[in-house]
Amino acid sequence: MADEMEQWLSSLLRLNDEEEKMTDKQIKIIQAAVEIFAEKGYSATSTSEIAQKAGVAEGTIFRHYKTKKDLLISIVTPIMSKLVAPFVLRDFHKVLESEYEHFEDFLRAVMRNRLEFGMKNAPIIKIMLHEIPFHPELQSQFREQIVPKVAQRLERIVEHFQANGELIDMPPMTVMRMGASVIIGYILTRCIINPENSWNDEEEIERAVQFIMHGLTPVRG
Incomplete structure (x- = not known):
């Protein structure tokens, strides 16, 4: 399953990158969000959890995505x-x-x-x-x-x-x-x-x- 997740994340990041060049922090945020959303579901996931897993400040998420829902939609x-x-x-x-x-x-x-x-x-x-x-x-x-x-x-x-x-x-x-x-x-x-x-x-x-x-x-x- 880990290999499947890596392959899928690579596909997602490649598709996103076609729209706009993603920063390293943005890539880490997307990766963390996918893993936690898939494990716990959107409602049970907090932006602080995503930030912690991504190794970024929570405010960094909101510089790229206005809300947690915007992050979900972007995925x-x-x-x-x-x-x-x-x-x-x-x-x-x-x-x-x-x-x-x-x-x-x-x-x-x-x-x-x-x-x-x-x-x-x-x-x-x-x-x-x-x-x-x-x-x-x-x-x-x-x-x-x-x-x-x-x-x-x-x-x-x-x-x-x-x-x-x-x-x-x-x-x-x-x-x-x-x-x-x-x-x-x-x-x-x-x-x-x-x-x-x-x-x-x-x-x-x-x-x-x-x-x-x-x-x-x-x-x-």
Whole structure:
């Protein structure tokens, strides 16, 4: 997890640096804030804790960020707009635009792709899960920059396999929501809630796919 945090922090600092040249103290503040936000959550974190971990005076934080919330937004915004959204369009785009013979094949590809993303970006996912429900600005960024970029394509995929007779006649958004619940549930458990468990990802992916396709009803001959 330490290596993943270092990789993610490097990505964040590189994205921020594209906007403005960051000072050494500002970099230390961002690094400290990410680590403490991910561990304790935004509300339970004080600017004095961030300053102490960063090795700077608390007043230094407020010279760069007017409030603690400005610091949070400065961390999440570049990731949302430059890392998460482009990742969805680029890497997830490959999954969404590929041809699949069966809906099961599509589900497996989605789970593998999103699991890889979750494992690489666990710290920011944790912060976003903590904070998006409580900050309208972050909710709006998520709705505007991520959801529309995949929802329409997913709907077309569901409609295609419904027309082929592989899926029941149900509103595509309902199919998407139910499938997403299973997929996201595994990824969050695997990457955030219990990452230390001895997971067999391929077995878990297959179980999730079969659950989405067949539910809990046993097949009767």
